[in-house]
Amino acid sequence: MRYAYYPGCSLTGSARRLDRGLKKIFAKLGHELCEIPEWNCCGAFEFGDRGALIELSKTNLEKSRALNAGEGVVAPCPACYKNLREAHGGKTQAVYHPLELLGEEVTGSLNIQNDLKGQVFTPYYGCLLMRPDETAIRNKEVMESFITRLGGEIDGAKVKAKCCGGNQFFINKWATEKLSHAVLEGSKGMIVLFCPLCHMALTSFSRDRKIVYFTDLLLYATGERTRL
Amino acid sequence: MRASEQAMTIENLARLAGYERKDFAVCLGCKICGSVCTINDLSVAANPQALLSSLFLEKELKSDDPVLHYCTNCYNCTSACPWHIRIPEIVRAIKGKMGLETPFEKAFKSSVGIWGRVYEPYVFLKALPFLVRGGYLAYLTRWREYVNFHLPHKVRNVGGARQKDARGGKAR
Numbered sequence: 001m002r003y004a005y006y007p008g009c010s011l012t013g014s015a016r017r018l019d020r021g022l023k024k025i026f027a028k029l030g031h032e033l034c035e036i037p038e039w040n041c042c043g044a045f046e047f048g049d050r051g052a053l054i055e056l057s058k059t060n061l062e063k064s065r066a067l068n069a070g071e072g073v074v075a076p077c078p079a080c081y082k083n084l085r086e087a088h089g090g091k092t093q094a095v096y097h098p099l100e101l102l103g104e105e106v107t108g109s110l111n112i113q114n115d116l117k118g119q120v121f122t123p124y125y126g127c128l129l130m131r132p133d134e135t136a137i138r139n140k141e142v143m144e145s146f147i148t149r150l151g152g153e154i155d156g157a158k159v160k161a162k163c164c165g166g167n168q169f170f171i172n173k174w175a176t177e178k179l180s181h182a183v184l185e186g187s188k189g190m191i192v193l194f195c196p197l198c199h200m201a202l203t204s205f206s207r208d209r210k211i212v213y214f215t216d217l218l219l220y221a222t223g224e225r226t227r228l
Numbered sequence: 229m230r231a232s233e234q235a236m237t238i239e240n241l242a243r244l245a246g247y248e249r250k251d252f253a254v255c256l257g258c259k260i261c262g263s264v265c266t267i268n269d270l271s272v273a274a275n276p277q278a279l280l281s282s283l284f285l286e287k288e289l290k291s292d293d294p295v296l297h298y299c300t301n302c303y304n305c306t307s308a309c310p311w312h313i314r315i316p317e318i319v320r321a322i323k324g325k326m327g328l329e330t331p332f333e334k335a336f337k338s339s340v341g342i343w344g345r346v347y348e349p350y351v352f353l354k355a356l357p358f359l360v361r362g363g364y365l366a367y368l369t370r371w372r373e374y375v376n377f378h379l380p381h382k383v384r385n386v387g388g389a390r391q392k393d394a395r396g397g398k399a400r
Contacts, residue, residue: 041339
């Protein structure tokens, strides 16, 4: 299948690993990710004027139409995903978060080389993949399904949808530190997530916990990475 | 823009937030938004409902209101609200009107204004004094994996009005 791809700003910089991992996994699944030409920033949460914010994403959706990627738009960053979903208003092509396309029936077709037996994981979804209802992903246990299928142990159910405070990181750092600690202390094992901002917040405040993207886990399972 | 459109009224803020006055007027006053608010986890009392009431009662908003200062955009309030009222959107509209932005947020918007995208090296350097003062450099060793130098790409066709909005940091 052919999807239009909206990487968003962080995936071209600090979250480049997520970008590369996602492209590799989609290629393994036989899907093509076609980057939207001349895409612009979605504005994240930095605009008080929601009209201006929505307009940024509408422009990106307009640009994506030039690709004729009939399956819709894929946006990995939860903030970009939410903004694009709210801008499209159900009238144009579908907007997907990759987790919606990586369900059990899809990842079941991956050629698994490494299992996850004996390892503990906390699948962490954070805020924007879970709320608000209109834009939340439908399958809220997609990471758990994959991990348990490969023999991994799940922890941290109570914190999986709690806020890490990432949005406050460059405003009130102490607030992010306190909220991230609550997530870290309320869970065990490796934290598996999909949000670049959560990754930065939790990495900054964790002492010895490993924070990985879900794509890292998929690449390890398929033998593309030798360790997590 | 006329002065009446700039006033901090519920009508103007609702419009900025992408809604109408009636979308917020349905608030039942149940305060469930406050009980689920992430700000409570910071041991700071948060009351989004009181903030909303202040707008309807035309009381002057305090810039040090905890909801304005610490809202994380987690949408716990919206999910719990019987009417799914979008509190984070109205908070962002108020913050925009009040100009409550850190140098980092200003650098973010400045980058979008110049290139149409967030160019992280520019944002980092522009906000460097703020980052130094705030003790952020202590995390540099943990941020090694985020360092990924690349040249900026100037996006064509972002839209003049949008770029101007980003540069000025103000709502249109």
